[in-house]
Amino acid sequence: MSAPTTRLSARQLLSMTGGLGAERVAYTELAGRIRLLIADGRIPVDTQLPSERELAVLSGRSRTTIAATYQALRDSGHLVSRQGSGSRAILPHLRDVSRRPNHAVNFAGSIPPPVAGLRELIAETTAELPDITTFPGFDLLGNDGLRQAIADRYTARGLPTVRNQIIVTTGGQHAIALTAQTLVARSDVALVESPTYPHAYEAYQRAGARMVASPVTTAGWDIPHLIATIQRSRPVVAYLIPDFHNPTGASMGPEDRARVAAAARAAGTTLVIDEATVDLSIDRAWDDGPFARHATGHPGTGGSGIITLGSLSKSIWSGLRVGWIRADEAVIRRLVQARPAGDLGTPPIEQLIAERVVRELDELVLDRQRMLREHRFALHEALRRRLPRWTMPWPDGGLSMWVQLDRPGSSALTSICQARGMSLIAGPKFSIDGSLERFLRIPFTSRVEDLDAGVAMLAEAWESLSGGRAAGSGAAAGVRQPASAL
Numbered sequence: 001m002s003a004p005t006t007r008l009s010a011r012q013l014l015s016m017t018g019g020l021g022a023e024r025v026a027y028t029e030l031a032g033r034i035r036l037l038i039a040d041g042r043i044p045v046d047t048q049l050p051s052e053r054e055l056a057v058l059s060g061r062s063r064t065t066i067a068a069t070y071q072a073l074r075d076s077g078h079l080v081s082r083q084g085s086g087s088r089a090i091l092p093h094l095r096d097v098s099r100r101p102n103h104a105v106n107f108a109g110s111i112p113p114p115v116a117g118l119r120e121l122i123a124e125t126t127a128e129l130p131d132i133t134t135f136p137g138f139d140l141l142g143n144d145g146l147r148q149a150i151a152d153r154y155t156a157r158g159l160p161t162v163r164n165q166i167i168v169t170t171g172g173q174h175a176i177a178l179t180a181q182t183l184v185a186r187s188d189v190a191l192v193e194s195p196t197y198p199h200a201y202e203a204y205q206r207a208g209a210r211m212v213a214s215p216v217t218t219a220g221w222d223i224p225h226l227i228a229t230i231q232r233s234r235p236v237v238a239y240l241i242p243d244f245h246n247p248t249g250a251s252m253g254p255e256d257r258a259r260v261a262a263a264a265r266a267a268g269t270t271l272v273i274d275e276a277t278v279d280l281s282i283d284r285a286w287d288d289g290p291f292a293r294h295a296t297g298h299p300g301t302g303g304s305g306i307i308t309l310g311s312l313s314k315s316i317w318s319g320l321r322v323g324w325i326r327a328d329e330a331v332i333r334r335l336v337q338a339r340p341a342g343d344l345g346t347p348p349i350e351q352l353i354a355e356r357v358v359r360e361l362d363e364l365v366l367d368r369q370r371m372l373r374e375h376r377f378a379l380h381e382a383l384r385r386r387l388p389r390w391t392m393p394w395p396d397g398g399l400s401m402w403v404q405l406d407r408p409g410s411s412a413l414t415s416i417c418q419a420r421g422m423s424l425i426a427g428p429k430f431s432i433d434g435s436l437e438r439f440l441r442i443p444f445t446s447r448v449e450d451l452d453a454g455v456a457m458l459a460e461a462w463e464s465l466s467g468g469r470a471a472g473s474g475a476a477a478g479v480r481q482p483a484s485a486l
């Protein structure tokens, strides 16, 4: 970890917290105030906080109270103290990468359990395991059998595909990162939705892209805005999640897909369509097949200009770590060339299991759909009972609800919940500019009893922010909440 860059004096901290000594508030409240400042970025990570002694003297509070305040911050993962080098601000997920989060309720990730039937399928596949020694030790493209199974599935869904259009990746995130790193040069413009899946825009940022965003709500895309942004900014890539969008749950209708594909084609923009959530329909009344069905010849490249990403993580089990990219063969060749800088292939055992999974996907996802239906209802009920002033959507698929709070304060709420042992991601994490303080993504992937317990904790924490005192406290640009946001 790098050395602290900034030191906060006791006087500065007191002024930021409204004067710790002014009221005889409990140490938990003092810790809460400082935690908020750290969580919403006003005290940046790595800032050195004043010593306990200095703060006690200037605030007029006892040394014991300040020591308890710092201890509470250490316990919630917002402070690390080292003999001789003082105490530094940190965010819980950065505190110790080797330490696993130990949160009683996890609303941070939308990570569903493995589907029923996977265990048996893995057990059957183990009989074939010795055969994998006939595979290449590592393989940049992926196992032929799995690539054929994936290609056949696209063909069956209405998008004729051959094996050479598929590269197997180590999960969907790898597919996103590999495409970003291959297609985007420093300062190229990349378009993302807002909100969007955070680790996708991080991948584009890391590739050096200049980001532009177009809004999505639970009601869907602002298509005129999206098309105008494509026309005006001419992004090199536009990353979209058109089916059961993470986090809103929205799906883009067939006519809009055709319009967006045409606008992208005209602007020379490559659409990167993330289908990680495509098989998560609960009761969507239509299925338009893969978005790339709307592709036609692309100016300049002669290719289709649409790249499709897939993953088994959400529909089957994230432990498989199998994803893929479907693209024109020329693009696949570029991806294969770029891949070794990051990794040398997906492990063959996982691919062997994945091949059977993909061939039986339609049957296997029935269990996922049943689970999502039940959990959507449970979460909706819990929210309706305990937080009736919030606006809950009723998504027809996906893994989460993009809930609108009755006032801004998503970061403050998240910070309190984190301190109470609940893991949660605030709305701004899903935007590229730190906005969306009025929103919260609540996954319905946990067990039903955990959904209820989690909502009870949310209601309590929201209540404790009574009167909206902390409203909008995280709205400053650059707010980044702790924990990964799958």
Ligand SMILES: Cc1ncc(COP(=O)(O)O)c(C=O)c1O
Pocket: 170, 171, 172, 173, 174, 197, 241, 246, 274, 276, 277, 311, 312, 313, 314, 318, 321, 322, 323, 485, 486
């Ligand atoms: C839209 C989307 N794409 C990709 C991923 C990454 O999935 P994987 O576990 O396959 O890497 C996620 C995970 O949350 C996601 O929500």
